[in-house]
Amino acid sequence: MPIYLYTAKTKRGRVTKGELEASDERIARIQLKRRNIEVTKLKQKPKDIFENIPFMQPKITSKDIVIFTRQFSTMIDAGLPLVQGLNILADQTENRAFKGILKEVTKDVEGGETLADALGRHPKIFDSLFVNLVAAGEVGGILDTILQRLAEYIEKAEKLKSQIKGAMTYPIVVIGIAILVIAVIMIFVIPVFQDMFSGFGKALPAPTLLVVNMSNFTKGNWYFILGGLLTFVWIFRRYARTSSGRRNIDSVSLKLPILGELIRKVAIARFTRTLSTMISSGVPILDALEITAKTAGNVIVEEVIFDARSSISEGQTVAEPLSESTIFPGMVTQMISVGESTGALDAMLEKIADFYDDEVDAAVSAMTSMLEPLMILFLGGSVGGLVIAMYLPIFQMAAAMGG
Numbered sequence: 084m085p086i087y088l089y090t091a092k093t094k095r096g097r098v099t100k101g102e103l104e105a106s107d108e109r110i111a112r113i114q115l116k117r118r119n120i121e122v123t124k125l126k127q128k129p130k131d132i133f134e135n136i137p138f139m140q141p142k143i144t145s146k147d148i149v150i151f152t153r154q155f156s157t158m159i160d161a162g163l164p165l166v167q168g169l170n171i172l173a174d175q176t177e178n179r180a181f182k183g184i185l186k187e188v189t190k191d192v193e194g195g196e197t198l199a200d201a202l203g204r205h206p207k208i209f210d211s212l213f214v215n216l217v218a219a220g221e222v223g224g225i226l227d228t229i230l231q232r233l234a235e236y237i238e239k240a241e242k243l244k245s246q247i248k249g250a251m252t253y254p255i256v257v258i259g260i261a262i263l264v265i266a267v268i269m270i271f272v273i274p275v276f277q278d279m280f281s282g283f284g285k286a287l288p289a290p291t292l293l294v295v296n297m298s299n300f301t302k303g304n305w306y307f308i309l310g311g312l313l314t315f316v317w318i319f320r321r322y323a324r325t326s327s328g329r330r331n332i333d334s335v336s337l338k339l340p341i342l343g344e345l346i347r348k349v350a351i352a353r354f355t356r357t358l359s360t361m362i363s364s365g366v367p368i369l370d371a372l373e374i375t376a377k378t379a380g381n382v383i384v385e386e387v388i389f390d391a392r393s394s395i396s397e398g399q400t401v402a403e404p405l406s407e408s409t410i411f412p413g414m415v416t417q418m419i420s421v422g423e424s425t426g427a428l429d430a431m432l433e434k435i436a437d438f439y440d441d442e443v444d445a446a447v448s449a450m451t452s453m454l455e456p457l458m459i460l461f462l463g464g465s466v467g468g469l470v471i472a473m474y475l476p477i478f479q480m481a482a483a484m485g486g
Contacts, residue, residue: 101174359432
């Protein structure tokens, strides 16, 4: 259906602009009249030539979802009907991909579906955690409160994710620059020195000879080297997509020095934050653990949570099975046990999540501080070693001439 752009006035005289979907201009005016606004300008929106090309669509970010969730919560709290709130948000959304999804959600709700079911039709945008919490909010009549909690949860989860990305970006960039610089030296710089050394008439020093041979190999086989690297990356990614491959990679990652401890802290922070949000929203503990396990981000942690869920279904407390794993420290399981015994498990989980968020922040800062000198040493050592190796014959010749 065509989309119409409109300019209108509210009863208080405030000018508002937006867009809506309608079969024709008459229907569009009727829809706007139902919103109690006076239309001053209405025209059909020109078609976007890229709207049917998936990879040309803008990416829907966590920021888009957070803004939608917060604004929707405010509208519901103010007493606006679901359909009207969804229509307003769809009209105001600048991201055309997200706008299309909100339009579909609005149609489904108008057709009689619950909001949770309508959102569940778009699992790539609204995950099982989001949908289940919305369902709990609809049943309990606290949808506005649930949406507010969801917005806060997504913001904190994104902050945690950005911390990890920030920690990994620096070493990757430095290593990438080092590889690029070494490749340029090997392919373009060292051959110039090699031509110059060929007229010396003396045997080259061992370090220089090693570097020259490496340069000749790299220059003559660069396509094999590049192809080998690309093949390795492809094989690794295919392996990581298999169940056994993902499990092995996740298991090794938890055992890595420094990085493994950081991954464990991130997993604990994510687990406790998610479980706290779901319990406080009225989701049954077994359902909450199932959803939390699926959002753990690590297969080993996921298995521990599923094992805990099985034990809890047989009558154990939450803390008991978690204490038997090597993932959750004693402090965490003890705090969970206290939360269960006092009836404040959600609040205790929230405190643990806040604590581990700070722990992750401190671990990222410490790791970055430690990696900086190591990366500088690596870059300086690799490039400096090549330069020294190439200047050794010149130093020898100068010493011979001086002697």
